[in-house]
Amino acid sequence: MSLKKSVNHQVPFFLLRLHNLQTRIVMLVDMDYFFAQCEELRNPAIRTKPVVVCVFSGRSEESGAVSTTNYVARSYGVKSGMSIFLAKKKLKNVDAAFLPVDERYYEEVSGKVMNILRKYADRFEQAGIDEAYLDVTQRTNGRFQEAKELAVSMKDELKGQLKLTCSIGIGPNKLVAKIAADEKKPEGLTTIAPEGVKEFLSPLNVGRLLGVGTKTQEKMHSLGISTVHELAEYDPQELNDIFGRTMGIYFHNAALGIDDEFDEERSEVESFSRIATLKHNSRDLSFIMETAERLCSEIQKLAVTERMNFRTVGIIAILKDLSAHTRSKTLENPTSSLEVLYENAKELFEKFFNETEGEARRVGVRVSNLSREQTNQKQLTSFI
Numbered sequence: 257m258s259l260k261k262s263v264n265h266q267v268p269f270f271l272l273r274l275h276n277l278q279t280r281i282v283m284l285v286d287m288d289y290f291f292a293q294c295e296e297l298r299n300p301a302i303r304t305k306p307v308v309v310c311v312f313s314g315r316s317e318e319s320g321a322v323s324t325t326n327y328v329a330r331s332y333g334v335k336s337g338m339s340i341f342l343a344k345k346k347l348k349n350v351d352a353a354f355l356p357v358d359e360r361y362y363e364e365v366s367g368k369v370m371n372i373l374r375k376y377a378d379r380f381e382q383a384g385i386d387e388a389y390l391d392v393t394q395r396t397n398g399r400f401q402e403a404k405e406l407a408v409s410m411k412d413e414l415k416g417q418l419k420l421t422c423s424i425g426i427g428p429n430k431l432v433a434k435i436a437a438d439e440k441k442p443e444g445l446t447t448i449a450p451e452g453v454k455e456f457l458s459p460l461n462v463g464r465l466l467g468v469g470t471k472t473q474e475k476m477h478s479l480g481i482s483t484v485h486e487l488a489e490y491d492p493q494e495l496n497d498i499f500g501r502t503m504g505i506y507f508h509n510a511a512l513g514i515d516d517e518f519d520e521e522r523s524e525v526e527s528f529s530r531i532a533t534l535k536h537n538s539r540d541l542s543f544i545m546e547t548a549e550r551l552c553s554e555i556q557k558l559a560v561t562e563r564m565n566f567r568t569v570g571i572i573a574i575l576k577d578l579s580a581h582t583r584s585k586t587l588e589n590p591t592s593s594l595e596v597l598y599e600n601a602k603e604l605f606e607k608f609f610n611e612t613e614g615e616a617r618r619v620g621v622r623v624s625n626l627s628r629e630q631t632n633q634k635q636l637t638s639f640i
């Protein structure tokens with residue numbers, strides 16, 4: 257057993273309210289008309305014109321495809337994937353800028369963008385040259401309003417530092433965040449809290465779901481499914497039969513706004529903790545343990561729900577002078593036992609008050625060193 261000690265932690269892990277582990281807040285930040293915006297950045301004079309970034313195939317000035325366009329060009333119906341020939345036709349007699357792609361330059365701008373975005377995330381995942389997912393659950397205390405304010409600050413910084421705009425979607429998972437980001441462009445900010453997910457997704461065309469391409473969409477239409485609501489209502493077993501089990505389950509869940517990826521991330525949760533203010537300042541162990549017992553019980557229930565065992569038990573005591581003191585102890589074996597948690601927390605508080613003068617104002621309990629409880633099935637296969 258090891259006994260760790262640290263004093264005056266300014267921001268203890270305890271500040272994270274536990275229910276937030278279930279209500280995630282995820283943002284998808286997607287830069288507006290990225291390649292074309294980069295071109296405007298180095299040559300602001302073209303801003304007011306249609307800007308068409310082209311992948312020239314080399315045979316003639318008109319062979320090749322449009323990579324992307326600014327929104328001025330989009331108002332003429334010119335967009336990504338279109339042939340340069342058609343784009344030129346649509347912009348006939350218009351003063352437009354047709355430019356070749358310069359990926360190295362866009363990569364360089366992308367790097368600067370990502371460096372700014374990364375600062376705003378608890379967890380960060382770049383998902384393309386011009387987009388990234390940010391898990392902001394912890395730093396927004398699980399509050400969507402705070403996430404929205406964070407998004408506004410981030411937009412301001414991107415504009416201030418790099419003179420670039422983006423569109424942001426905020427949701428309870430990646431799937432919803434991505435669709436929300438597509439909702440309003442350019443310079444959009446769309447927030448979908450968990451209670452609004454169903455209403456938001458239901459009327460959308462199934463094509464808005466990641467993984468539903470033109471072919472799948474046609475297939476779905478032939479089954480009478482055109483909206484996300486219709487997909488959500490469709491017999492999941494039939495979806496499995498038609499699209500295969502993996503995609504069937506994915507489509508069903510996606511239509512309900514459920515995104516499994518966070519189950520994986522949950523295993524990365526490092527600790528469960530609770531903190532409470534005592535009814536009055538005290539250094540009396542039995543009085544403190546009345547509160548600590550409740551905290552232990554809440555934490556243990558959560559560990560059981562999450563099917564996690566813990567190996568380290570920690571306590572925190574915030575004294576009258578607001579100094580924060582922590583103690584922790586690592587057990588021989590992982591456990592989820594309430595009794596073990598309680599007894600170890602008690603021992604740590606006892607030891608702490610023997611060593612320290614002063615009365616506690618707030619006390620907290622934390623478990624960490626988490627491991628996923630093995631299911632019987634896993635145990636069986638691990639013998640094979």
Ligand code: DCP
Nearest residue numbers: 286287288289290291292323324336337386441
């Ligand atoms: N891109 C491309 N060919 C495509 C789609 C995209 O070369 N068919 C490139 C150019 C885009 C960049 O990838 O600038 C990012 O793609 P997005 O789909 O995010 O599109 P944009 O950023 O251009 O526009 P939007 O404002 O709609 O996000």
Ligand code: CA
Nearest residue numbers: 286287288289
């Ligand atoms: Ca984009």
Ligand code: CA
Nearest residue numbers: 286384386387
């Ligand atoms: Ca993108």
